[in-house]
Every structure is written in C-alpha cells, then in structure tokens.
Amino acid sequence: MSEYVIQAEGLGKKYMIGHQTRPRYETLRDAVVDSFTRLGRRGLRLLRSSSQSVSDPGREELWALRDVSFEVKRGDRLGVIGRNGAGKSTLLKILGRITDPTRGRAAIRGRVASLLEVGTGFHPELTGRENIFLNGAILGMSKSEIKSKFDEIVAFSEVERFLDTPLKRYSSGMQVRLAFAVAAHLEPEILVVDEVLAVGDFAFQKKSLGKMRDVAQGGRTVLFVSHDMGAINTLCEKAMLLNAGSIVASGATREIVAKYLDMASGLYSPVRVPVHRGELHLIGVDVTQNGRSTNVINSRQPFTIAIEYENVEVVPGSRLMVILRNQKGEVIFTTSDYDDLTEPAANRRTGRFISTVTIPAKLLKEGSIYATVAADVRNDRMICVVPDVLRADVVDPECDPYAETHRRDGVVAPILTWHMVPVDSSPPAEQSKWEARSTNSMQRVQE
Secondary structure (H helix, E strand, O other), X not given: OOOEEEEEEEEEEEEEEEOOOOOOOOOHHHHHHHHHHHHHHHHHHHHOOOOOOXXXXXXXXXXXXXEEEEEEEOOOEEEXXXXXXXXHHHHHHHHOOOOOOOEEEEXXXXXXXXXXXXXXXXXXXXXXXXXXXXXXXXXXXXXXXXXXXHHHHHHHHOOHHHOOOEXXXXXXXXXXXXXXXXXXXXXXXXXXXXXHHHHOOHHHHHHHHHHHHHHHHOOOEEEEEOOOHHHHHHHOOEEEEEEOOEEEEEEEHHHHHHHHHHHHHHOOOOEEOOOOOOOEEEEEEEEEEOOXXXXXXXXXXXXXXXXXXXXXXXXXXXEEEEEEEEOOOOEEEEEEOOOOOOOOHHHOOOEEEEEEEEEOOOOEOOEEEEEEEEEEEOOOEEEEEXXXXXXXXXXXXXXXXXXXXXXXXXXXXXXXXXXXXXXHHOOHHHHHHHHHHXXXXXXXXXX
C-alpha cells in the first residue's frame, strides 16, 4: 500500500468567461441571425484542424489553477491558504471529484468526504434523516454502517428536532452542522473541508475544529482551507500557499503562515476614494503594517491607518474620524484627530494632507474589520462620510483555537499584562497596611 493518499501532477483548471459585446436588448431578427451565425461558427470549428481556433472577443480564458503538483501522505494534516481567488476551492473541488481538471491528474487513494459549500451533496426535498443515509451511500457506506453512526451524527449536528423536516427548510447554519457531522462521523480516509465552517456559530466552529483534530489524530488525512491562521497553525502540521492558481510555497505550517502574511502585505494597494465635493474631500485610505500596505493584519503587531485628504477651505472646529466596525456591524471604537490635542485640528489650514493613526498591538480580535472615514464639525454638522471605505482581515498567527482564551467575549480582545506578588514577600510596612485594611473590612461586615 502506498504511503501517499493524494498525488497531484500538473493540475490545471481553465474556465471560460463570457463578456457581453452587444446591447442587452435586441430584436427577434437579430436573435435569429445571431443563432445561425453561432451555428455556422460551430460547424466551421468542427471542420478545422485542432491546431486552429476561431477567436471570440466575447470569451476570455481564466486559469484558476496552473501546473499544481504535490503529494500528501496518509495521516497528514495539510492546510491550504491564500488570498481570495488564489485557487484553493477549485483545488479542493478537483480532489473531491466534484469537477475535473483541464490538465494533469490527481491520484486519490481512499474514501473522500468533502464539505465545500453549504448543501453540497444534499437534496433539498429530502429530510435530514434521508440525507444522512443518502450521503453515507455516496461515501460508499453500507446501511448498517450508517445506522451505527446515526445517533452520533444527530447529537453532533444538534438538529434532532428537525430530522424529518425537508432540508430546504433548514437555515444555512443547520445545513452546515448536519453536513459536517455526516462527513466527519462516517469515517472517510480523507476529509476535505473548505471555509464553509465560517457559516456556523463560534461554538459549533470550535466543536468542529476539535472533531477534525480527533479525525487527524486517528490516522486519517485532513485537507483544510481557512483564513483563520490560528486554526491552521493548531490543526495542520504542514501548509501549502497558493497565489494566482500556483503553489508559491509549502512546508512547516508556521513558516508558510508567516510567508502568507508577508506576501499579502506586498500585494495590497491603497484604496482610492470617489471624489467628494465640499470644504474637505477624501482622496485615499491605506492600511500599513511593518511599513507596507496590507489588508491582512497581524493582531500581535501595531498597524496604521493613513488618510489622504484635501482641505478646500478653513473650517474651524473640523475633525477627521475613523469608525471601526466588525463583521457583525458592531462599533469596535471611534477615533478622531481631536484625540491628541498636541496638534489641534482647529487650526487646520487649506491644502493636501495625510493624517495617520496607529492602532496598538494585541488589541483587536480575529475577523474582518471595516473602516468608515468621515469629517465633521464637532456638535454641529457632518462634512463628508465614506462608509466601509476599506476592509481588512485581522489574524493571530500565535493563537490556539482550542484554548478557552481563543475568541473571548467582547468587541476587542486585548492581551494585557498581569502581575502576581505573594503577600509574604511584601515589605513589613506594606503588609501591615494590607492587614489593617482587611481587619477593618471584616469588622464592617460583622457590624
């Protein structure tokens, strides 16, 4: 038996993108003529040799994957990371046999369970109970094997009340819980999971990560796509970084995560703001960390928001503001250039400027943040506002998602310094003061 359960060689996946090259509305005559024209083109293509092609300005090639080759050993836990559009989901769809590659081959040895999109492999008209048996059959399980795991699946998914309800009545979160429970409990040799777990609530995400860890420790293979670098670091021993459909790097997880954060910084450009006419108009907004523009922020390090703007005229009392919100829409904090009175904004003169504000390290929670930039006159009126002008992802590469401290309650998660001093080591005078205070407190309680 081969030690490799996945061997990919030169994988490539091409999609054809259609572009509208004529007016949306046309006459019946135009449609008939166009149909015959396309039929003629098809016949002409069939008659020509394979080395020739007819160019079509309305279609464009997009290679989602290019020459991807790698091997995964039995029992490996491989994290697949990269920016949106890097080709991660396309790769998992090929490995899950959901789509075929345009080029190359992928040899897969073992039963694969894939959880890539909400509802994948489920039938909306069937009940939850029926879908469990359907998915088990798709995975090659016998009816008796599925029955032996049925109670565990139902308990894990927490959808017992709705087992005999058609799946189309389920919320997306309920569908994810049931789909993951089926995929993880029917004992596949290879478990492939995409970012779809983000649909579930935090409690379920934590439970799912724990289950994937148990699956991996049981000797089965796990491929995991996530933007949660803490989860990738903890669950996966190896990682593979994709960019523009190609493998950029692979190796030890922490090294690849560090490379991803560094690369993400180098690929980001400042946001240009649509022109706002008035006394003050915004020009652009940028997020920088370690001196580079980025939209992936390491929460363990400070970062800076820079705002470029033009003062068309002097407005006494005007101030520049940043309102930071999380993905739930909750305000994390608001700051303005009136916070620091060492440089009074009341004396703002005309001209073009860049104002910066630095957010300290170890403050924000993991997740997406959205910045609204505005200018107003305090206690009077709004000058301009650009809601959600930029979005960034906050990651904590050192965080353990299984620890109780991973995602704490609250809109921020400051890492604060605590000190503990044994009472016995206090100086005598200090100790007597504490003893006196304690004695007085006790006396008040007794009275």
